[in-house]
Amino acid sequence: MIAVAFLLVMMGVVIFAAGAQALPVAEILALVAIFAVFFGAGVHVAAVLGILALLTGFMFSDRPFWAFAGQTFWGPSSNFVLIAVPLFLLMGEILLRAGLSERLYKALNVWLNRMPGGLLHTNIASCALFSAISGSSVATAATMGSVALPYFEGTKYNQRMVLGSLAAGGAMGNLIPPGITFIVYGLITETSVGALYIAAIIPSVIVTAFFIAIIVAHGLRHPMEKPPPVPLMTKIRALWDLVPTLVLIVLVLGSIYVGFATPTEAAALGVVGSALFAVIERRFSLAMLHASALTTARNTALLGLIIMGAYLLNYVLTLINVPQAVAEMIAHLPIPPWAIMLAIIGMYFALGTFMEGFSMIITTVPVVFPIVVGLGYDPIWFGVIVTMLVEIAQISPPDGTVMYVLQGMRPKGGPITDVFAGVMPFLFAYLLAVGVLLLWPETALWLPALMR
Numbered sequence: 001m002i003a004v005a006f007l008l009v010m011m012g013v014v015i016f017a018a019g020a021q022a023l024p025v026a027e028i029l030a031l032v033a034i035f036a037v038f039f040g041a042g043v044h045v046a047a048v049l050g051i052l053a054l055l056t057g058f059m060f061s062d063r064p065f066w067a068f069a070g071q072t073f074w075g076p077s078s079n080f081v082l083i084a085v086p087l088f089l090l091m092g093e094i095l096l097r098a099g100l101s102e103r104l105y106k107a108l109n110v111w112l113n114r115m116p117g118g119l120l121h122t123n124i125a126s127c128a129l130f131s132a133i134s135g136s137s138v139a140t141a142a143t144m145g146s147v148a149l150p151y152f153e154g155t156k157y158n159q160r161m162v163l164g165s166l167a168a169g170g171a172m173g174n175l176i177p178p179g180i181t182f183i184v185y186g187l188i189t190e191t192s193v194g195a196l197y198i199a200a201i202i203p204s205v206i207v208t209a210f211f212i213a214i215i216v217a218h219g220l221r222h223p224m225e226k227p228p229p230v231p232l233m234t235k236i237r238a239l240w241d242l243v244p245t246l247v248l249i250v251l252v253l254g255s256i257y258v259g260f261a262t263p264t265e266a267a268a269l270g271v272v273g274s275a276l277f278a279v280i281e282r283r284f285s286l287a288m289l290h291a292s293a294l295t296t297a298r299n300t301a302l303l304g305l306i307i308m309g310a311y312l313l314n315y316v317l318t319l320i321n322v323p324q325a326v327a328e329m330i331a332h333l334p335i336p337p338w339a340i341m342l343a344i345i346g347m348y349f350a351l352g353t354f355m356e357g358f359s360m361i362i363t364t365v366p367v368v369f370p371i372v373v374g375l376g377y378d379p380i381w382f383g384v385i386v387t388m389l390v391e392i393a394q395i396s397p398p399d400g401t402v403m404y405v406l407q408g409m410r411p412k413g414g415p416i417t418d419v420f421a422g423v424m425p426f427l428f429a430y431l432l433a434v435g436v437l438l439l440w441p442e443t444a445l446w447l448p449a450l451m452r
Contacts, residue, residue: 047309048309049306049309049310049312049313049363050308050309050312050313052313053309053312053313053315053316054312056313056316056317056320057316057319060316060320069312072311072312072315073308073311073312082183082184082187082307083264083267084135084178084180084183084193084263084264084266084267085135085180085183085184085300085303086296086297086299086300087264087267087268087270087271088134088135088136088178088180088267088270089135089136089139089180089295089296089299089300090271090292090293090296091133091134091135091248091267091270091271091273091274092133092134092135092136092139092140092143093139093291093292093293093295093296094271094274094275094278094288094289094292095130095133095134095143095248095274095277095278096139096143096146097278097283097288097291097292098274098277098278098281098283098284098288099281099283100244100245100274100277100281101126101130101143101144101147102147103241103242103244104126104129104130104241104242104244104245105122105126105144105147105148105151106238106241107238107239107240107241107242108122108125108126108129108242109122109151110230110234110235110238111235111238112125113226113227114226114227114229115216115219116215116216116218116219116220116223117215117216117218117219118157118219118224118226118227119148119151119152119155119157119162120157120161120162120165120215120218120219121212121215122148123144123148123162123165123166123169124165124168124169124208124211124212124215125208126144126147126148126169127140127141127144127166127169127170127172127173128169128172128176128204128208129242129245129249130143130144130173130245131169131172131173131174131175131176131179132176132177132178132245132249132252132253133178133245133248133249133252133270133274134173135173135174135178135179135180135183135267136173136174136179136180137170137171137172137173137174137391137394137401137402138170138173138394138401138402138405139173140169140170140172140173141166141167141169141170141171141173141402141405141406142170142405142409144166144169144170145166145170145405145406145409146409148162148166149162149166149409149410149411150411153411156224157224158218158222158422159414159418159422160418160419160421160422161215161218161422162422163403163406163407163410163418163419163422163423164419164421164422164423164424164425164426165211165215165422165426166406167394167395167400167402167403167406167419167422167423167426168211168395168423168426168427168429168430169211170394170402170405170406171391171392171394171395171402171430172204172207172208172391174387174390174391174394175200175203175204175207175384175387175388175391176200176204177197177198177200177201177204177253177256178197178252178253178256178263178266178267179197179200179387181361181386181387181390182196182197182200182383182387183263184307184361184362185361185365185383185386185387186383188361188362188365188366188369189365189369189379189383191379191380191383192380193262193263194256194257194262194263195380195448195451196380196383196384196387197253197256197257197263198257198447198448198451199380199381199383199384199444199445199447199448200384200387200444201447202443202444202446202447203384203388203433203436203437203443203444206433206436206443207388207429207430207433210429210430210432210433211426211429213429214425214426214429218425244277247273247277248270248273248274248277251266251269251270251273252266252267252269252270252273253266255269257451275289306362307362310362310363313363317366317367318366337375337376337377338438340371340375341372341375341377341438342438344368344371344372345385345389345434345438347364348360348364348386348389348390348392348393349389349392349393349396349431351364351393360390360393361386361387361390365386369382377441378441378445380444380445380448381437381441381444381445384437384444385434385437385438385444388430388433388434388437389434391430392427392430392431392434395423395426395427395430396427397420397423400423403416403419403420403423404416406419407419
């Protein structure tokens with residue numbers, strides 16, 4: 001129902017744009033219908049975007065697509081900032097195969113397992129730390145899920161909360177710097193990626209604190225027998241297992257914050273650092289490097305196709321002035337800016353129930369961004385908001401990518417509704433964090449202003 005309602009709204013907006021630019025309304029409706037049919041049939045997003053771009057160009061532009069397609073593809077594919085995406089993915093793959101994620105989980109478990117909620121806190125903390133070096137929600141959920149789920153086999157932990165905490169923790173992979181979503185947003189809007197990373201620090205802490213509060217409340221309502229106390233020296237020795245992760249965080253984020261490296265250069269430093277730790281752990285080999293590179297190439301190719309298709313469609317829509325017409329329509333609505341912003345957030349939340357987060361940001365930001373800036377909102381603040389909404393999309397039933405990743409990793413299987421139910425408290429906490437940023441924008445803007 002949400003998807004149908006959104007499509008009807010989009011039809012109305014596009015019809016208005018068509019009327020403003022004297023474009024045939026029937027053909028616009030046909031394009032929207034084609035999008036709905038292709039998307040509902042499960043056709044890959046990149047193919048849908050590319051086909052729509054070609055059809056729109058043929059219908060409304062006299063310029064042949066071969067005259068602009070090559071130049072449009074060359075722009076994003078040759079952008080230096082976008083090189084950071086495969087590098088961050090490669091770093092995460094090497095760390096997974098080097099066994100450092102398992103050491104991270106064990107070390108945090110020693111310190112957190114006696115808190116109300118026990119191992120559930122370790123899920124959140126390990127995901128948060130791993131996010132600071134992976135940059136991807138799916139990679140974080142897959143990596144920490146593979147490590148954490150065996151720990152809960154045969155225990156009395158509520159399986160729904162276990163899956164929900166891992167899904168919520170994994171979803172922070174894009175919000176906690178160096179999130180890949182910030183790179184794509186910065187590329188589309190020409191916003192500083194470093195400033196976006198700095199702006200995301202406090203919101204990341206807020207989201208993590210909300211998740212921990214939910215687990216504490218759950219642990220107090222459903223108390224479990226605590227494990228025996230761990231000697232202090234054992235805890236101190238366990239900190240050694242955190243060293244590789246912390247060194248990589250300092251290497252990647254520290255080099256960005258002090259101005260020593262760009263995000264792309266920092267990602268390259270992270271790959272070198274993760275490879276060195278793999279050598280130290282005696283896990284490095286040509287076979288391991290080949291497997292990491294192969295997975296990275298596959299994921300990068302999928303993301304690249306989506307970016308190319310979206311850029312082609314955005315170019316054609318801009319050519320026929322659809323984004324400008326939509327922005328003009330919304331700017332003249334007789335409602336205050338905050339109401340328009342709430343409508344935009346509602347749109348993203350509706351999209352997240354049936355559309356993958358990465359595709360969502362690429363296809364919507366070029367249209368929404370001029371509206372937001374025209375209303376007087378800060379581009380950096382909006383980048384953090386959009387990234388949080390993309391993260392919410394990753395854990396929003398029925399199409400949250402992270403939830404299906406964890407569902408596929410369950411050792412004994414089970415209904416997907418377990419994941420849906422378990423993630424709900426964390427989903428509401430994430431929405432509450434978005435509300436905090438709406439009420440107090442300084443939450444995201446204070447650190448960038450201070451660093452500047």
